[in-house]
Amino acid sequence: MESRMSAAVGSLRRAAAAVATLALLLGALVVAQASHPSPARAATTQFHGVNWADPNDNFITGPNIPVGLSTADNYATTYAKSTAILKGFQALGANTVRLGMNAATTSGTWWGSYTATLDAATALGMNVIIAPWLQGGTVSDTNSFYQMWDTVIAKYSGSSNVYFDVMNEPYAMSATQLTNFEASWLARYSSVPRGRVILPGLYADGNLCAVGGDSRLTGTLLSIHIYSMFGDSHTTEAAWVTDFQNNLCGYASRAVLTEFGVPMTTGVNYNGAKDGTNNISYLYAITDTVRSMGIGSVLWVGVKEASQTQGPGPCDNASCAITTLNGSGTSLSLTLNNQSGLDRLQWGWGTGTNPGGGGGGGGTAGVLRGVASNRCLDVPSKATTNGTLLQIWDCNGGTNQQWTYLSNGGLQVYGSKCLDVPNHATTAGTRVEIWDCNGGTNQQWNLNADGTVVDRESGLCLDVTGGGTANGTAVELWTCNGQSNQRWSRQ
Numbered sequence: 001m002e003s004r005m006s007a008a009v010g011s012l013r014r015a016a017a018a019v020a021t022l023a024l025l026l027g028a029l030v031v032a033q034a035s036h037p038s039p040a041r042a043a044t045t046q047f048h049g050v051n052w053a054d055p056n057d058n059f060i061t062g063p064n065i066p067v068g069l070s071t072a073d074n075y076a077t078t079y080a081k082s083t084a085i086l087k088g089f090q091a092l093g094a095n096t097v098r099l100g101m102n103a104a105t106t107s108g109t110w111w112g113s114y115t116a117t118l119d120a121a122t123a124l125g126m127n128v129i130i131a132p133w134l135q136g137g138t139v140s141d142t143n144s145f146y147q148m149w150d151t152v153i154a155k156y157s158g159s160s161n162v163y164f165d166v167m168n169e170p171y172a173m174s175a176t177q178l179t180n181f182e183a184s185w186l187a188r189y190s191s192v193p194r195g196r197v198i199l200p201g202l203y204a205d206g207n208l209c210a211v212g213g214d215s216r217l218t219g220t221l222l223s224i225h226i227y228s229m230f231g232d233s234h235t236t237e238a239a240w241v242t243d244f245q246n247n248l249c250g251y252a253s254r255a256v257l258t259e260f261g262v263p264m265t266t267g268v269n270y271n272g273a274k275d276g277t278n279n280i281s282y283l284y285a286i287t288d289t290v291r292s293m294g295i296g297s298v299l300w301v302g303v304k305e306a307s308q309t310q311g312p313g314p315c316d317n318a319s320c321a322i323t324t325l326n327g328s329g330t331s332l333s334l335t336l337n338n339q340s341g342l343d344r345l346q347w348g349w350g351t352g353t354n355p356g357g358g359g360g361g362g363g364t365a366g367v368l369r370g371v372a373s374n375r376c377l378d379v380p381s382k383a384t385t386n387g388t389l390l391q392i393w394d395c396n397g398g399t400n401q402q403w404t405y406l407s408n409g410g411l412q413v414y415g416s417k418c419l420d421v422p423n424h425a426t427t428a429g430t431r432v433e434i435w436d437c438n439g440g441t442n443q444q445w446n447l448n449a450d451g452t453v454v455d456r457e458s459g460l461c462l463d464v465t466g467g468g469t470a471n472g473t474a475v476e477l478w479t480c481n482g483q484s485n486q487r488w489s490r491q
Helices: 007-026 029-034 075-092 103-107 110-123 142-156 175-188 209-213 237-248 278-293 339-349
Strands: 048-052 096-101 127-132 162-165 197-200 221-225 255-259 296-299 323-328 331-336 368-370 376-378 391-393 411-413 417-420 433-436 445-447 453-455 461-464 475-478 488-490
Touching: 048 075, 075 110, 075 323, 075 331, 075 339, 096 103, 096 110, 096 296, 103 110, 103 142, 110 127, 110 142, 127 142, 127 255, 142 162, 142 175, 175 197, 175 209, 237 278, 278 296, 278 339, 296 339, 331 445
Parallel strands: 048 096, 048 296, 096 127, 127 162, 162 197, 197 221, 221 255, 255 296
Antiparallel strands: 323 331, 368 376, 368 488, 376 391, 411 417, 417 433, 445 453, 453 461, 461 475
C-alpha cells in the first residue's frame, strides 16, 4: 500500500488522483458515476483475511519474502514455516491470506520455495490472493509484467481457491489507461474464471466507479483500499461510512476490501466510543459496513517480526500488524498485538460477537477456560481483596470468572482488578493474584493464537499447577511447554 511509501510518493498519488478526478468529471465517466447501480449486498463474504507482507514492505525491487521466511530456505522448510504462520492467522479467524510479488519473485530461484507458501495455504483450505506491487504506480515494463503473470497463471490457474489481484495500487494510471490495461489482461488470460480475478480500482484502489462501470470487465471482483490518512480524516463513523460507500460507487456486490488498517501496537482501544477519534471512527465504519453489506475484507497487515519497529509511514508493516512473530526455525507462533483490533476485524468478517461502542478500556468480558481441565480461571469466593490468589473452578458464569482483555494487555475482573504477578516476580512457580489495575508490566499478558497466556514481563505461561484438573487447583507461572494445562480458550 502507498501509505508505507515516502511522503513524496504520497503527494504524487494525491496529485495523480486530483488530475484523474478532473478528467473523470470532464468526461463521460460523470454519467457512469451518476447512474451507477444502487448498493447491493456483496457476494464476497468468503474472504476473511490478512495481508502477509515483506518486512521491508512489498514496494521492493528484489524478491518478495514475507515476514518469517528466507531465501535460504528450500521448499520443505518454507512449507513448514508457512504452515505455522498460516495456522496462527487461522487462529485469528482468518481464512484468506494476501501475498505480494514482483518480477524478481517469479524469475529467480526463490519462486521454487515461495510456491510452498501458496501450497501450504491451499492445503489448509485457505483462500490465497496474490498481487504484484508496482514501481511508480504503473506498469513500466509490460513484457516483464506479463512474464511474471504467465509464471503464476501457469502454476495456479487450476487452483480454485487462488485469486489473481492484477496489480496493487496503480495510482499513476488514468481511468482510461487502467481499464484498457485490465481489459487486455483479461483477454490474455481468458481461460481464467473471471470470478477469480480481482481488478484494482482507480486512484490506488481507492474508487470503483470506472472499473465497475466498464462492461469489458464484468464478472470480475473489484479491489478497494481505504485508510484513515493522507488527508482523509473524519471523527464520526457516519462520515467515514459515507466516504467508503461513495467510493464503492454502487459496486459493493463485487468488491473486496483488500487493504485497510490502523496502528495495532500502540495500546489504543478500538472498542471505545465510536465517534471523536479519526482512527477509531474509521475502523468502526469500515468493519460495520463490510459486515452489513457482506464485503470480504483483508487487513493490512497480519504479522510483523519481533524486532521490527515503527517505520516512516503511519501504517507500516510494524505499527499496523495485528500479530508479532515468535520462535525460530520452523517452530513459530504468533502473539496478538491488540485484542480490541481483533474484535473489530472479526466483527467485520461477520464472525465476531462484540459490536463495541463502549467507553471502557477493552473488549467484552468472558471466561478463560482451561483446555485440560475444562474449568475456568476463578477468583475464590468472589473475593475482591488485593492479593487474592487464583484457582480453577467449575465454570458458572459468575462475575469472579469474567475476564476482560484490555487494550494495554491487562486481564480485568470486576471492572477494577487485574490479573497480577506479585512483586514483578519472574520465577516459575509464582502464584498469580488479583490487584488494583495499574498498567504495570506485571499486569500485561499476551493471549496467543495457540491458547497460551504469557506474562509479558517474565515470558512465562499461565499454568494450572501440576496439570491438575480438580476444583481449587492453583494457577501459577511456569516455563511455557505447550502442554494442555497451559492452554486456555476465551469464551
